[in-house]
Structure formats: C-alpha cells, structure tokens
Amino acid sequence: MDVLDRYIRDRSQKDPEFKEELKKADERLDASLMLVKLRDEEGLSQRELAKKANVAKSTITKIETGQMNPTFNLMDKIVTATGRQIKLELI
Template sequence: MTAIDDLIIKKKNDSLTFSKEYEKEAQRLEIAIAVAQLRKELGYTQRELAEKVGKPQSTIARIENGTVNVSFKVLYEIATKVGKELHVEFK
C-alpha cells in the first residue's frame, strides 16, 4: 500500500462522513471509467456517442469526467442504443 492508501483508510475509519463521500465519488468514478471505456471500445468520439444515444456531447463529457450523478435511465439508454446490456450488482 502507498501512503495515500493508508491515509484514505485512516480517514475512512475516523470519519463516517468522509467514508460515505469517498464511496460516492468512487462509484461516480467507476461509472465514468466504464462509459469512457465503452465509447473507446466502440471507436466513437464523445460527439459520436452523444449523437448515437440522442444526448448532448456535454452530457457524455460530464459523465466521463465524473461531474454528474448519472441516472440509471441514462445509462440504460446508452447501453441499449449501442447494442449492449446494462448490469447492476450489489456487493
């Protein structure tokens, strides 16, 4: 583990607020990475993906940079418009 990993673990153990916020941001980042990877796998630019799913390019950009809490509905629309399935899991 790195020093930053140790610090994050300590802060999560010391603060319930930090822990909750950290988990929310981690989920947002996971979604951002998944959408960006999907787009690159398909060989699309953000604009091309946006056109395919009927959304503004800025929506795709905000999803990919993690600045929006994207809804299940939007993720489902993205998946179906590009011929993919959307899976949600509880761990």
C-alpha cells in the first residue's frame, strides 16, 4: 500500500464527508468509463450517441469527464439507445 492509499484509507475512516465524496467520485468514474467504452465499441461520437439517446451532447460530455453523476435511469436511456442493456449486480 502506497502513501496515497494509506492517506485515503485513514482520511475515510476519520471523515465521513470525505468518504462520501470519494464514493461519489468512484461512481462518476465508473459511469465515465462505461460510456467511453460503449461509444468506442459502437463506433459513435459523443454527438451521435447523444442524438440516438435524445439527450444533449453536453450531457454525454459531462458524464464522460466526471462532471456529472448520472442517475441509473439516464444511463439506462443512453445505453438502451444503442440496443444494449445495463446489468446490475450485488457485490
């Protein structure tokens, strides 16, 4: 475990607000990576995906850059517009 990992672990244990913000950042990163992978696999630009999903291009951009933590319904709308589905799992 490196210095950063120890800092994050220790700060998360001491500061519930930090822990919650870290969780939100992880969720934004997951959504971002999912959308970028989807676009890449489907060969779509942000504009093309936005048009298919009937959302603003800025919405796709904000999700991909981590500026937005999208709802499940929004991600489902975007993903299903490509004919794909989201699979939820308990871990």
